[in-house]
Amino acid sequence: MTATSTTLTMHHPAAPSPGGHLLHPIVRKLSAYGPLDPEEHAALTGLGAGAQRVEGRLDLLVEGSAPDSAVLVLEGVVCRYRHRPSGTRQITAYLVPGDLCDPDFVHLSRLNHSVGTLGPCRVARVPREVLAGFTERHPGIARALRYAKLAEEETTREWVMNLGCRSAIERVSHLLCELHERLRAVGWATRAGYDLALTQQDLADTTGLSNVHVNRVLRQLRLMRLVEVGGKRVEILDLAGLQAIAEFQADYLRPAAG
Amino acid sequence: MTATSTTLTMHHPAAPSPGGHLLHPIVRKLSAYGPLDPEEHAALTGLGAGAQRVEGRLDLLVEGSAPDSAVLVLEGVVCRYRHRPSGTRQITAYLVPGDLCDPDFVHLSRLNHSVGTLGPCRVARVPREVLAGFTERHPGIARALRYAKLAEEETTREWVMNLGCRSAIERVSHLLCELHERLRAVGWATRAGYDLALTQQDLADTTGLSNVHVNRVLRQLRLMRLVEVGGKRVEILDLAGLQAIAEFQADYLRPAAG
DNA sequence: AAATGATCATAACAAATGATATATAGAATG
DNA sequence: CATTCTATATATCATTTGTTATGATCATTT
Numbered sequence: 001m002t003a004t005s006t007t008l009t010m011h012h013p014a015a016p017s018p019g020g021h022l023l024h025p026i027v028r029k030l031s032a033y034g035p036l037d038p039e040e041h042a043a044l045t046g047l048g049a050g051a052q053r054v055e056g057r058l059d060l061l062v063e064g065s066a067p068d069s070a071v072l073v074l075e076g077v078v079c080r081y082r083h084r085p086s087g088t089r090q091i092t093a094y095l096v097p098g099d100l101c102d103p104d105f106v107h108l109s110r111l112n113h114s115v116g117t118l119g120p121c122r123v124a125r126v127p128r129e130v131l132a133g134f135t136e137r138h139p140g141i142a143r144a145l146r147y148a149k150l151a152e153e154e155t156t157r158e159w160v161m162n163l164g165c166r167s168a169i170e171r172v173s174h175l176l177c178e179l180h181e182r183l184r185a186v187g188w189a190t191r192a193g194y195d196l197a198l199t200q201q202d203l204a205d206t207t208g209l210s211n212v213h214v215n216r217v218l219r220q221l222r223l224m225r226l227v228e229v230g231g232k233r234v235e236i237l238d239l240a241g242l243q244a245i246a247e248f249q250a251d252y253l254r255p256a257a258g
Numbered sequence: 259m260t261a262t263s264t265t266l267t268m269h270h271p272a273a274p275s276p277g278g279h280l281l282h283p284i285v286r287k288l289s290a291y292g293p294l295d296p297e298e299h300a301a302l303t304g305l306g307a308g309a310q311r312v313e314g315r316l317d318l319l320v321e322g323s324a325p326d327s328a329v330l331v332l333e334g335v336v337c338r339y340r341h342r343p344s345g346t347r348q349i350t351a352y353l354v355p356g357d358l359c360d361p362d363f364v365h366l367s368r369l370n371h372s373v374g375t376l377g378p379c380r381v382a383r384v385p386r387e388v389l390a391g392f393t394e395r396h397p398g399i400a401r402a403l404r405y406a407k408l409a410e411e412e413t414t415r416e417w418v419m420n421l422g423c424r425s426a427i428e429r430v431s432h433l434l435c436e437l438h439e440r441l442r443a444v445g446w447a448t449r450a451g452y453d454l455a456l457t458q459q460d461l462a463d464t465t466g467l468s469n470v471h472v473n474r475v476l477r478q479l480r481l482m483r484l485v486e487v488g489g490k491r492v493e494i495l496d497l498a499g500l501q502a503i504a505e506f507q508a509d510y511l512r513p514a515a516g
Numbered sequence: 517a518a519a520t521g522a523t524c525a526t527a528a529c530a531a532a533t534g535a536t537a538t539a540t541a542g543a544a545t546g
Numbered sequence: 547c548a549t550t551c552t553a554t555a556t557a558t559c560a561t562t563t564g565t566t567a568t569g570a571t572c573a574t575t576t
Contacts, residue, residue: 082419084419084423084424084505085505088423089423090418090419090422090423092415092418092419093415104404104408107408108408108513108514109514110514112412112509112510113415146362150362150365150366153411153414154370156411156414156415156418157350157351157371157414159418160348160350160414160417160418160421161340161342161348161350163418163421163422163466164348164421164463164464164465164466165342165346165347165348165466166342167532168532168533199552199553199554200553200554201553205422206422207422208421208422208423209533209534210533210534210535211553211554212533212534212535212536212555212556213532213533213534215554215555215556216533216556218554219555219556230553230554247342247343251370252370255366256366256367256368425562426562426563457522457523457524458523458524459523467563467564468563468564468565469523469524470525470526470563470564470565470566471562471563471564473524473525473526474526474563476524477525477526488523488524
């Protein structure tokens with residue numbers, strides 16, 4: 001394999017669904033929560049204008065700082081994390097294309113966690129004032145952002161479930177299912193899998209396991225012909241089987257209006 | 259010990275700080291996030307008017323239902339929880355006096371978790387329309403509720419840290435520290451401890467441990483002369499020592515404005 | 517008073533997971 | 547091309563934590 005082809009797949013992962021990238025992912029994500037008028041549509045699309053490519057393993061926001069702008073993910077996957085004094089890292093959330101981190105955090109004086117890229121990404125900074133103007137002038141966007149936030153809260157609660165009462169293989173399976181579902185919702189995954197530079201250490205830091213045990217679990221999942229993780233890609237062999245092990249119920253990702 | 263004195267402490271826990279109960283706990287909690295004008299003050303106090311006493315181990319909201327009102331806790335402790343198909347329970351949050359569950363959830367069509375009391379409580383229902391009117395007419399309250407919600411999110415993230423990368427004794431210690439700090443903020447705990455009908459099974463369902471192992475941990479904490487849990491009370495012998503084991507940093511409970 | 521049921525305590529054993537060490541492969545670097 | 551670094555794979559052993567079982571205690575009910 002040549003270095004050239006590698007670079008290409010890293011920076012331009014195959015568009016999984018036809019037309020998937022004609023819409024900005026944030027439009028795609030937010031319109032799932034209700035109709036946006038053309039003006040709102042255009043305004044959101046404009047957010048991607050100043051987007052920049054960033055490499056993998058790079059911090060976008062650092063613990064202790066006072067952010068003056070939110071981060072919008074357009075391509076790739078970003079995570080929130082924190083370190084314990086002992087040095088162990090805990091990832092507390094993933095951000096996939098269309099996710100905004102975080103509409104409300106920009107009001108805080110001190111971040112208590114960092115935000116960093118996993119693989120190569122394309123992200124845009126959204127200044128605090130721009131964000132405030134959006135929610136003022138575009139009620140449809142404000143509403144959609146509220147639902148997006150509800151989904152985020154549900155997701156964190158689901159992680160508490162995952163860490164608190166599921167076994168190692170269930171936890172890893174659940175995480176792989178969640179990422180699959182979220183990436184598919186914005187056109188970055190097919191039924192067959194998704195491109196994602198996720199190391200076994202990352203999985204360990206997310207699921208509260210050791211890297212060695214994650215390796216054991218991944219081998220088992222491979223032998224069970226459910227999923228293959230590696231080579232910067234998650235290849236799903238048996239989606240139903242994987243979801244069954246994880247007890248994965250996607251509804252927490254899409255809260256419905258009452 | 260006589261049955262009478264037990265009943266008394268259960269229904270009327272000693273007021274820990276002088277004057278602690280002259281203010282409604284929600285006023286006490288929300289004014290920590292910024293000044294409230296007298297009108298807002300009165301409006302919040304009015305929320306407690308229709309409060310009712312409820313016994314321990316009772317569900318206030320049930321998974322799958324569509325809530326038409328939020329729950330405001332005035333006395334006692336309430337928790338959110340969910341069951342896995344296998345039957346194991348995971349508690350995902352505690353609500354102490356002054357906490358409102360949940361300003362935004364009442365918009366959902368289907369709750370995906372239940373809310374139930376731990377010990378005897380006093381709670382008030384707040385209809386959806388009342389809540390909406392509050393945030394419309396009282397910007398100070400709306401602002402404070404946003405901060406309260408930020409604190410709640412921070413807390414859930416802290417739980418992810420707790421479950422994901424702390425040992426059994428650290429997890430239990432951290433939970434006991436968090437409850438102590440939150441109860442003290444609203445006048446329901448002193449430096450010496452707090453009244454709370456928390457079973458070892460509850461602790462297990464919160465920390466992702468088995469009840470047997472929680473028992474082992476509590477014995478160790480007792481032998482280390484840090485804390486004694488039992489008899490519907492948490493008696494803190496060495497707060498600094500307990501916080502040290504837990505690596506407890508209270509700042510996540512009080513996000514500061516930027 | 518007897519019976520019931522919940523909670524707590526503890527022991528003995530089993531299972532899951534963590535820690536350490538080492539080897540390999542691949543990518544990045546000089 | 548050699549080198550270095552990172553990620554992966556696997557084995558061995560240690561430790562933590564879970565499971566099952568049993569008895570004690572205490573409150574509640576009959």
